[in-house]
Amino acid sequence: DQQVKQNSPSLSVQEGRISILNCDYTNSMFDYFLWYKKYPAEGPTFLISISSIKDKNEDGRFTVFLNKSAKHLSLHIVPSQPGDSAVYFCAASLGAGSYQLTFGKGTKLSVIP
């Protein structure tokens, strides 16, 4: 039973446009959500996170939106750059006292110059 789902295995976007990556979760006990970016032959790199008490968090070109009622979060990248081409993972945590993350299977983003 997959508790964190990224339904789009891949996404192609033109350079300069917005990239929107989506993630759905089923466990209403998840309290903290993160996005990671992964290049081949490297470990995942933390991008941005959001607590369940917020509905938006911004960091430069990256914004994460959380819709708790829909159990949905999204990552917006504006403007998209070729260096953003990577696999993006959504992850969720059960909150206080938890160091365990449940990951989605990832979305491969390709930014076309």
Add this chain to the structure above:
Amino acid sequence: KAGVTQTPRYLIKTRGQQVTLSCSPISGHRSVSWYQQTPGQGLQFLFEYFSETQRNKGNFPGRFSGRQFSNSRSEMNVSTLELGDSALYLCASSLLENSPLHFGNGTRLTVT
């Protein structure tokens, strides 16, 4: 500050053998977690250690085990290797609960 260091980067083993992977967390981080990444299953949680104690374990058979030392360094061991154990094994460390995990570059294990 040095990141999470995993050794070795690549490993080839034969079915039935055992393997030990090593992880040095970021200095000051006391929580170390291990994840397995495969193409079909994505990133799956193996276990998490804090102050030499295993606090959480994922849904993996008993052939997968780990430990943490007093300096927070961690090892994981897989015994009686199976072909399906071929994967990228990632170690991550964290300073605080509910703070981001910082991952190493992983150990690519191939079982033949």
